[in-house]
Structures are given as C-alpha cells and as structure tokens.
Amino acid sequence: MRLETLNEGAAKTAVRGETPTRWLSRALASDTSAAYAFVAPAFFLLLFLVAYPFVLSLWFSLSDARVGETGSFVGLDNFRRLLGSSIFIQTLQNSMVFTAAALGLKTVLGMALALLLFRVARFKRLIRGAVLLPFIVPTALSTLVWWWMFEPMYSVVNWTLKGLHIVNHDIPWLPDPYLAMCTVVLVNTWRGLPFFAITLLAGLVSIPRELYEAAESDGAGPVGRFWHVTLPLLQPVLAVVILFSAIFTLADFNIVYVLTKGGPMNMTHLFATYSFALGLQSGQVGQGAAVSLFLFPILLAVVFVQLRLVRQSTTL
C-alpha cells in the first residue's frame, strides 16, 4: 500500500479540476488519509508544546543565553561550570536522596493504602474520594499549610508533641539540614500517595478472585497470597506508577520552594529550584537550562529501564 500525502492529493485534484470540498471528502474517505488528518492536530500540538520548548531549552543549555537574549553557542561550557560548582553537586545529591526516599515511601505506603482501600466496604466512594484530596488541592496551597505546621517558631507539630509530652523541646524541622530534607520528603510523599494508592487499587480490582481462591486452597496465607499473587500481577501497574512518579518527584519545585527555598545551606535544593534561582532570579538562562537538562539523561535511563521491565513482565 502506498501512502499518499495530502499535498500530493491536492495537486492531483487541482489538475483534475475538482472542488476542494469534494477533494476533502474523497481524501477523508480513504482510511490512510483520514488517519493522518486525525493525527495531525495531536502531532502539531506535540510539536509546538513539547518538541519546540525541548529543542529551545537544549539550545539554551548550550549557549550563554540570558533573559531577553538568545545567546551564542558555548558548547558544554555550562555543564562544565555546573560540575565545578559545589552548590550544584549538593543539588545533585539532594535530588537523588529526595527522589529515592520519596519514591520508596510512596511505593510502600501506596501499596498499603491500596490494600486497605480494597478491603473497605462501607463509605467506599467517600473514602476513596477523600484519599485523592492531597493530589487535587493545589500544591502551593497545601504546602503552605505544611509550612505552617513545621514553621520554625510556632510549629503546630512541635506544640502537639510537647503537649503530649513526647518531646520537651522544639524539633528544628526546617532549620536542621537533615530534618529539612525529611520534611520535604514527607510532604512530597503525602502529596504523591493518592496517585499510587488509587492506581494500584485499580490494579488490585482487576486481579481475578479465582487466583486468590486457588492460592488459599494451596495453603497460602495472607503474606503468601500477597507475595505470590498480588505483587507479580501488579508489577506492570507498579512499574508504570513508579515511572511517572519518578519523573514528577525528580522535577518537584513547589514543595521545596515554599518550605525551604533550597535552604538551609542548599541542603534541600533540587534541580528545579536551583534552575529557577540561576535561570530566572539571576537571569542566567543558559545555566538554568543546563541544570534542568541534567535531569534528561537520568530520566531517559529511568524510563528505558522501567519500560523494559514492564515489557518483560507483560510478555512473561
């Protein structure tokens, strides 16, 4: 079968002297042309909203662009300078720790929450809807509430802990570099948990009951059933959820910006917040883009490994 482009078709109709309307209806009548026509809007949308910004940021990262200027080509100079910056190296470490910790927590807690939701019989819809709330509320707004809860002077968390006589002094949630990292991980986990729970719940629902019955008759206990039935069958869903969440977590901005602004001592800066500080606050668009694009090969590797795992598990 030969693919005929729309332009070729138009040229032919012009020669034949057909009216454009007649030509269009004829063109759409052919399956291939109709397919191209329907795909075209999505293609152009991707071209302008994804490909163009990506190519532009790639160009920025290889240039000395500043706000308002396209800049000139400097090769890998921005990346070389970043690797010589201790703030960037710290940012790189922070991003890895943050993503690994948040993803780990979201996977374990998300699975636990999905299993709980699966068992809930009363007020099922209400509870499932409520679980989604952290994911629905605008992040900047909900993070402000978290900031208030961990605020250095009047933390309601500290007030409660002291009131319950669990601690007798204020815990420096945000001033301490390590606790600050724990706090941003906690807030990110809280926000991302519903995505894991609801998606895994959908996966749980689709597992045939007969498999559990068979496992039970073979003498498998709850742990055995989870380990040998639930987990293997949820693997494709889990891989996709982890993949998406890895991308979102690694690129997080709002939580860190509202809670710590990358402090104390740059110990919570992530790629996005450091890129913002360099690219927008300081006007070094080229360097800011280089920070953002540092993510790209990492994410590419993550996506590649994840998709391979998904393919393997679905073809088994």
Next chain:
Amino acid sequence: MTSRGVSRRQFLRTSAGAAGVAGILASGRAPATAQTRELSFLTVASFVPDTDKELKRQFDEWGAKNKVKVRLDIIAHLQLVTKKASEVQARSGHDLTALGPGLGDADLYYDYLADLNDVATDVAPKNGGWLNEHDYLIRGKWKLLPWWMPPFPMAVRTDLLEKIGEKNPDTWEDWLRIGKKGKAIGHPFGTAMGHSADANVTLLSIMWSYGASYVGKDGKTITINSKETRTAMDFVKRLYTEAMDPEVLAWDDASNNRCLNAGKCIGIHNPISAYESAKKDKVVVPGSQREIAEVIDHVNTPRGPVDRKTTTGYWCVGVWNFSKNVDLAKDFLRYHFQPENLNKWVEAGHGFNMPFLANLTKHPVYKSDKQYRHIPDVAKVTVPPSWPGPTTAASQQVLDLYIIPDMFAQYSTGKMTADQAIAWAEKEMQEIYAGRRRKV
C-alpha cells in the same frame, strides 16, 4: 447617476473608507481620534498597605489630568522576579515596573530599560538632590530611579532590657551581650541566617562593621578571603550559638517580625514594619494587657570595631524601552517625584518607605513618633549590598544565591571550619563574577 445600483457618492464613501482602513493597517496605529492612551505600572505590595493606596491615588489623579487610562498592578514582591523576566523575554507587558530589591536589575536588564537621565536630573534639585548619586548610576547611566528603601534600624524590647539590667545597645558586641542575657530568660536575639533577603542584609552589615567585604571597589576582585571576614565569622558564630535559637536558619523575611510581635525576641534587625503592624493590630505582650508597641524602641543599626554600615532592599522604578509609552511613563515619574507627592507618599507609609532624596530624609514623619527618630541616621550609613564595589548582575547573583548567609551558616553550625566556609564562598563568587565577565 447610478451604475449597477451604486451611486457616485456611495462609491466615493466606500473608496475613502477603504483607503483609511488600508492606512491604519499599513501604519499599525489606530487613528488619533480612536486612540485611548493607556499606561500600566507593575509594582510590589508594600509592607505598609497605605503606601500602595497613596500611589494608586496619585496614579489615578495623574491619569485623570492627562486623559490617560491607568492600570496599577500590585503583586507580592517574590513574584516580581519571574514577572520581570517574562516581560523582558516577551518584550511586552507593563510600561513602568518596580525593580529590585537591589540595583542589580539595572545591569541585568540594561538593554531593555529606557534611559532616565532626563527624569533623574529633573527631579533631584526639587528634592534636595540624590543621597548618593554615584551608587545609582549603572555603567554611568540612569537606567532606573532609586525609589524607596526600608532602612534597617534595630528594634528592641525595652521592658526586657530593664529586666536584664541593660540599656539601649549601640554596638554589635552590645547586642551579643544582650542576646545572651535575653536567651537565658527565654527571649533570644533574632536575625535570619537562611535563604532570605533579611539574612543578606544583616550579615553584610556585620561584615562591613568588622571591616570585611566580598568584592573590591573595582567590582572584579573577590575580597571575601580576609582576616576581617574571619573576625566577623567568629562574631556571628558566637551570636548564633550564644544569643539566638537555631530556628533562624529557616527564617523568611517575616519571621523576625513574628518573633518580636509574639513577645519572644528581645531584639531584631529589621525595618519598622514589625512595630507598625504591632501598633495597628494592638498586639499585646503575652500574659499582660500591655501593648507590645509601647515596649518596642528602635535604635541605630549597630556599630562594629571598624565601621557602622548597613544595607537594605533598594527598591527602584524603571521604564521598559519596549514600551510604546516611554514618554508618558517618564511624565508620570516626574509627577510622582514632585516634592508634594513624595511627601504624601512617605507620610502614608509612616516612614517605612524612605526615598533616596535628601529632603525626604528630613520628612516630618520621622519626628512624629520617637520610634522613627533614628531612621534618617540609618539611611546615612546605608550602602548598596555590593559595597564597596559597584552594583552589577554578578553582585546581585551573589545575593540571589545566598552565598553570604550560607557561608556564615556553614561555619556557625560547625558544618565547615572558617577557612573551609570562606574558601567555599570565594570559589562560588569567583565563578559567578568570571561567568558574567565572559559575556562582555
């Protein structure tokens, strides 16, 4: 006579109309009669909201007098960074814009700001001249008008001073002593040491007071690695460990206000906004009926062994050169900078917003309340953050990345030795300055 139903008069009317439309399309401008002149102004919300009301009143008044439709957009100061960048990137947006905090925007956006030499020259003599004219010239030009600064005195709780047997402090060492005594009774001294503008201000003030600086007069030589910096760092470490709580590492610009007004801090280095809000909201001392504003006093920014210097947010105003209303914008600036208008505006701000003009530092508002008495003194020792070097995009970047607070924090918390922290800051600053030089 008609031909195919079209009269000669109709034909002439249609032709004239078509020619007119073609002319408008070709010139890209609406005809004079249809043009509505419009001027837009982007500014940041003041900590004393009456300031914004007065600015709006003046803008509306000027618009009505000149038959110009005016639009004043007020945003939170943290949003200004992205707004400026996007307007420059798109070469479109407001005509007038607030710039800052700091003069660095004039260097960063040098190619996109209209020259304001004429306006700066016009408004200065009427207001007794600029305070430190050379500080505001960027590459020898007026690319912005320095608009207002909130001077940084020290706010102190007089009742607590009495309790610990102290009088109003004057030096940084006095503040260390008072902070130690205050902390012992649950009322520490408070100054931000994290990623906030206030942290830059106070820690730079301490550096200068101990004879240190981060960049030389030439605006190129990084001078942070000095024995004076080490002395300043030792002092800050003592201040942090002996007189403050660790929470200051995570403070934002409003935290010290809250600390003072909640009755916790014995003193803070801050503009008078904390006092203003305490007075307005009638905040009381915890456990008593006494208003906290009654027991707050303001004293001069502290003196160190070498000098008495401080800095602040240099809020400025500029006109984008891609605006179609540069002349109108300049006209409004001339109007706003008239002595009577600036006087009303300073009065509305209760002295929080001090213009960089000599006569305005003597405004009657500074005598209307004893709390304001030291503000003109503070203004006299206020210098741009890059002092003694010129303000550049690089000097601004040092502030934007909070290199100085991080240097102090890393030593004070024991994460690094003094030498390591200074070497770290020196390397980061050298890279920033070198990166900016490559472009020129």
